[in-house]
Amino acid sequence: MDRVSDVVVIGGGAIGGSVAWALARRGVSVTVVEAGRIGRGASWASAGVLAPDWNVHDQPALAELASASLALWPDWVAELEDWTGVGLNFRRDGLLNLWVDPEASHLPRDLATEPPPRCPGQQWLGAAEVRALEPGLTGPILGGVLSPDDAQVDNTRLAPALVRALSLLGGRILAGTPVVALTGSRGRCTGVRTVAGPEIAAGAVVLAAGAWSGPLAAASGIDLPVVPWRGQMLAFDTVVRPVRHIVFCGELVLVPRPHGPLVVGTTLEDVGFDARVTLAGLHEVLARAVRIAPGLGDLPLARTWAGLRPGSPDHLPYLGPVPGWEGLYAATGHGRKGILLAPLTGDLVARLVLEDAVDPRMEPCLVGRRDGPPSLRGGAGA
Numbered sequence: 001m002d003r004v005s006d007v008v009v010i011g012g013g014a015i016g017g018s019v020a021w022a023l024a025r026r027g028v029s030v031t032v033v034e035a036g037r038i039g040r041g042a043s044w045a046s047a048g049v050l051a052p053d054w055n056v057h058d059q060p061a062l063a064e065l066a067s068a069s070l071a072l073w074p075d076w077v078a079e080l081e082d083w084t085g086v087g088l089n090f091r092r093d094g095l096l097n098l099w100v101d102p103e104a105s106h107l108p109r110d111l112a113t114e115p116p117p118r119c120p121g122q123q124w125l126g127a128a129e130v131r132a133l134e135p136g137l138t139g140p141i142l143g144g145v146l147s148p149d150d151a152q153v154d155n156t157r158l159a160p161a162l163v164r165a166l167s168l169l170g171g172r173i174l175a176g177t178p179v180v181a182l183t184g185s186r187g188r189c190t191g192v193r194t195v196a197g198p199e200i201a202a203g204a205v206v207l208a209a210g211a212w213s214g215p216l217a218a219a220s221g222i223d224l225p226v227v228p229w230r231g232q233m234l235a236f237d238t239v240v241r242p243v244r245h246i247v248f249c250g251e252l253v254l255v256p257r258p259h260g261p262l263v264v265g266t267t268l269e270d271v272g273f274d275a276r277v278t279l280a281g282l283h284e285v286l287a288r289a290v291r292i293a294p295g296l297g298d299l300p301l302a303r304t305w306a307g308l309r310p311g312s313p314d315h316l317p318y319l320g321p322v323p324g325w326e327g328l329y330a331a332t333g334h335g336r337k338g339i340l341l342a343p344l345t346g347d348l349v350a351r352l353v354l355e356d357a358v359d360p361r362m363e364p365c366l367v368g369r370r371d372g373p374p375s376l377r378g379g380a381g382a
C-alpha cells in the first residue's frame with residue numbers, strides 16, 4: 001500500500017482542482033490523481049464564460065448555484081492569483097444576449113429567436129441600441145439583454161493555477177496516472193488503484209473525473225450517469241476586439257479575450273468520447289457567427305479545438321456522498337457551467353467532506369436523485 005492521504009481527488013480539472021485547494025486551505029493533506037496532463041480536459045477546452053442566467057430553460061436549482069458561484073469569483077480568483085502568481089485574466093466585460101428575427105433568410109440552426117427572460121440588474125436593448133454598443137453586429141438582430149456583471153476568465157490557466165496552489169500548501173499531484181478502480185471494503189471507500197499499481201489509501205475520495213466519471217464509477221458498480229457532451233470551438237486571430245462584450249445568441253458564443261484572440265463556439269453533441277474537431281461542427285459554429293457579425297468572415301482563423309463536457313440527464317451536477325460507499329464523494333457532471341461553478345463546488349464539497357455538512361443548495365444535486373429522461377437540450381451555457 002502506498003502513502004496515506006487524508007483525501008484523494010480523482011481528476012485534475014477545474015472541479016478537482018477547486019475541491020483540492022479548498023481542502024488544502026483547511027489543513028487537509030490532499031493528493032490529486034490525474035490521468036493525463038493537469039487541466040487539459042473540458043476545463044481547457046471551455047469558453048471561460050462566467051454567466052449564470054442566459055436561458056429560460058435553466059433549472060432554478062442550477063441558476064441558484066450559478067449566481068452564488070459568480071458572487072464568489074472576484075475574491076476567489078484574486079486570492080488564487082495572489083497565492084500562485086498566475087494571472088487568470090478575470091474580467092467583468094458584461095454579456096450581451098441577443099435574439100434574431102425568425103423571418104430572416106438563411107438563418108442557421110440554434111440561433112435564439114426569442115428574448116431571454118428578464119432578470120434583475122439586466123438592461124433590455126432594442127436593435128439600434130445593440131448596434132450602437134456593438135457596431136460589428138450587423139446581422140438580423142431584434143434586441144439584446146445586457147448583463148453587466150457577467151465575466152470571463154482564462155480557463156486554460158485555471159486548473160494549473162489551482163493545482164499549483166495545492167502544491168504550495170504541500171499537496172501531492174500525480175499526473176499521467178489514470179485511476180483504474182476505487183478500492184474499498186464493507187461499504188467503505190478506502191482509496192484508489194492506479195495504473196501505476198499500488199493502492200493510494202485515503203480517508204476520503206472525491207470523484208471529479210469530468211466526463212469520465214460515469215465509466216469510472218460504473219467500473220465499481222456505481223450508477224452515476226455522467227455522459228460526454230462534445231463542444232467544438234475556434235478562435236480568430238485579432239488584436240483589435242471585434243466585439244467589446246461577451247455575446248450570446250442561442251448556441252453561439254463570442255468571447256473577446258483581452259489581448260486577442262476572439263474565441264467562438266460552440267456545438268453541443270452526443271458522440272461519446274470523441275473529442276475530435278469535425279468540418280460539420282466548425283461549419284455550424286462559423287455559419288452562426290457570420291450571420292450575427294458578417295465581418296468575422298474576413299479574420300484569419302487561428303485554431304480549432306473540441307472538448308467533452310461532463311453532462312448529466314437533468315443538467316445539474318452531482319455533488320454529495322455516494323450512497324453505499326462511505327467516504328466517497330461526487331463532484332462532477334457540471335455540464336456547460338463547470339468553470340463558473342468551480343469556486344462554489346470547492347467550498348461545498350470541502351465542507352461536506354470535513355464537516356459532513358450538506359448545504360441545502362446541494363440537495364437537488366445529490367447522487368441517486370431521480371433523474372429525468374436524458375436530454376441534451378434544456379440547459380444553457382457554452
Ligand SMILES: Cc1cc2nc3c(=O)[nH]c(=O)nc-3n(C[C@H](O)[C@H](O)[C@H](O)COP(=O)(O)OP(=O)(O)OC[C@H]3O[C@@H](n4cnc5c(N)ncnc54)[C@H](O)[C@@H]3O)c2cc1C
Nearest residue numbers: 011013015035041042043047049179210231337338339340
Ligand atoms: C467547448 C466547451 C465550452 C465550455 N464553455 C464553458 C463556459 O463558457 N463556462 C463554463 O462555466 N463552463 C463551460 N464549459 C464547461 C466546463 O468546461 C466544464 O463543466 C468543466 O471544465 C468541468 O470540469 P471538470 O474538472 O469536471 O472536468 P475536466 O476539466 O474534464 O477534468 C476532468 C479530469 O479528470 C481526468 N480523468 C479522467 N479520467 C480519469 C481517471 N480514470 N483517473 C484520473 N483522472 C482522470 C481527466 O484527464 C481530466 O483532466 C465548456 C465546456 C466545453 C467543452
